[in-house]
Amino acid sequence: MKPKFFVQYPPPAGTVVEADQVDCKPLDQLTVAIIGYGTMGRAHALNLHRSGVRVVVGSREHSATGDRARSEGLPVLSVADAALAGDVVMLMLPDEAVAAVFADDIKPVLKPESIVGLAHGFAIAFDQIQWSGPCFMAAPKGQGDMLLDAFAAGGGVPGLLAVTDSSPPEIWDLAASYAKAVGCLVGGGFVTTFRQECISDQFGEQVVLCGGVIELVQAAFEIMVEGGYGEENAYFECVHELKLITDLLHRYGVEGMRQRISGTAAYGGLTRGRRVINEDVRQKMREILGEIESGQFAKEFLSMHNDPSQGTKALAEKEAASPLASAGRRVLPRLHPHGGSSS
Numbered sequence: 001m002k003p004k005f006f007v008q009y010p011p012p013a014g015t016v017v018e019a020d021q022v023d024c025k026p027l028d029q030l031t032v033a034i035i036g037y038g039t040m041g042r043a044h045a046l047n048l049h050r051s052g053v054r055v056v057v058g059s060r061e062h063s064a065t066g067d068r069a070r071s072e073g074l075p076v077l078s079v080a081d082a083a084l085a086g087d088v089v090m091l092m093l094p095d096e097a098v099a100a101v102f103a104d105d106i107k108p109v110l111k112p113e114s115i116v117g118l119a120h121g122f123a124i125a126f127d128q129i130q131w132s133g134p135c136f137m138a139a140p141k142g143q144g145d146m147l148l149d150a151f152a153a154g155g156g157v158p159g160l161l162a163v164t165d166s167s168p169p170e171i172w173d174l175a176a177s178y179a180k181a182v183g184c185l186v187g188g189g190f191v192t193t194f195r196q197e198c199i200s201d202q203f204g205e206q207v208v209l210c211g212g213v214i215e216l217v218q219a220a221f222e223i224m225v226e227g228g229y230g231e232e233n234a235y236f237e238c239v240h241e242l243k244l245i246t247d248l249l250h251r252y253g254v255e256g257m258r259q260r261i262s263g264t265a266a267y268g269g270l271t272r273g274r275r276v277i278n279e280d281v282r283q284k285m286r287e288i289l290g291e292i293e294s295g296q297f298a299k300e301f302l303s304m305h306n307d308p309s310q311g312t313k314a315l316a317e318k319e320a321a322s323p324l325a326s327a328g329r330r331v332l333p334r335l336h337p338h339g340g341s342s343s
C-alpha cells in the first residue's frame with residue numbers, strides 16, 4: 001500500500017496530521033450512512049454534505065430528528081437500510097443506545113468490508129460493539145452545534161483519530177479524510193486510541209466541565225447567599241464572569257489570562273485557588289479516574305441512566321430546582337433579551 005497522509009502506518013500515538021496534508025479523495029465514491037441525527041450526527045451529516053460527500057441518514061420510526069434531517073434536505077432511511085446503503089456507517093447514537101442498535105439493526109446487514117465509524121471511543125473502549133472489520137474514530141474536540149457553525153464559517157475544530165488494531169492501514173487515511181470533510185482537522189488531527197479518548201473525555205467531563213466546575217459554582221453561589229449577598233450579585237460573580245475567564249484561558253493560556261486580569265484578581269486567585277482545590281480534592285480526582293479506567297463508571301451509567309429516581313433526568317430535575325438555577329432563570333432573560341441558540 002502506498003502511504004498517503006501519514007509517514008508511518010499505524011501512526012504512533014501523538015502523531016499530528018495537518019489539514020493541508022490531507023485530501024478527501026479516500027471518500028470519493030463512498031456513501032456515508034449517519035446513524036442518528038442528534039447534535040453530533042447532524043453536524044457530521046451537514047458538514048459532509050457541504051464537503052460533497054454522499055450522505056444518507058439512518059433513523060428509527062417516528063423520529064423527530066429523522067424528520068429534521070428530511071426537512072434539511074437529506075435522504076432518510078430506516079437504520080438497517082441506511083447501514084446497508086453505507087460504505088461507511090457512522091454510529092452517532094447515544095452511548096447507552098449504541099450496543100442494542102448495533103447488534104439488532106446494523107451488524108446483521110453489514111458486509112465484511114463495511115467501515116464502522118464513531119465520534120467517541122466509548123463503544124470500543126467499553127466493548128459495546130463487536131466489529132472485526134474496519135473501524136475508525138474521528139472525534140471532534142468540540143460540541144456538535146459549534147462544529148457546524150465553525151465549519152459553515154470556513155473553520156472547524158481539532159479532532160482525535162483512532163483505528164482498531166484489526167483495521168487495514170489505509171483506514172488511517174480514511175479517518176483523516178473523514179475528519180477533514182467533517183471539519184475536525186482544524187488545528188490538527190491527533191492520533192490516539194479509543195480508550196485514551198474515552199477516558200480523558202469522561203474524566204474532563206466529570207472532574208472539570210460538567211461536574212467539578214458546576215459544583216464549584218453551586219457551592220460558591222450558596223456560600224455568598226448564606227453570607228447575606230444578593231442572589232443576582234452572586235450569580236454575576238460565580239456564573240456570568242466564568243465565561244470571561246474561560247474565554248481568556250481558551251485564547252491565551254494560563255499565563256496570558258493572568259496578564260489580562262487585574263493584579264488583585266491574579267494575586268487572590270494564585271494564593272487562594274489551591275486552598276479550594278487541595279490535596280483532598282486531588283485525591284478524589286484520582287479516585288474518579290480509577291472508576292472510569294476500571295469500567296465501574298461505564299457499568300453504573302449503563303444501568304442507572306434511566307433510573308426514575310437516580311437517573312440523569314431525575315438528577316437534572318433536582319438540580320433545576322436549586323437556587324442557582326432559579327437565579328439563572330431570572331438573570332438570563334435580561335442578558336439575552338432576544339433569545340439566541342445555535343441549534
Ligand SMILES: NC(=O)c1ccc[n+]([C@@H]2O[C@H](COP(=O)([O-])OP(=O)(O)OC[C@H]3O[C@@H](n4cnc5c(N)ncnc54)[C@H](OP(=O)(O)O)[C@@H]3O)[C@@H](O)[C@H]2O)c1
Binds near residue numbers: 035041092097119
Ligand atoms: N453532543 C455533542 O456535542 C457530542 C460531542 C462529542 C461527541 N459526541 C458523540 O456523538 C455521538 C452522538 O451523540 P449526540 O450528543 O449527538 O446524541 P443525541 O443528540 O442524543 O442524538 C442521538 C440520536 O440517536 C437517535 N437514537 C437514539 N436512540 C436510538 C435508537 N434506539 N434507535 C435509533 N436511533 C436512536 C436519536 O433519534 P431520535 O430523534 O429518534 O431520538 C438521535 O438522532 C455519541 O457517541 C457522543 O458521545 C457528541
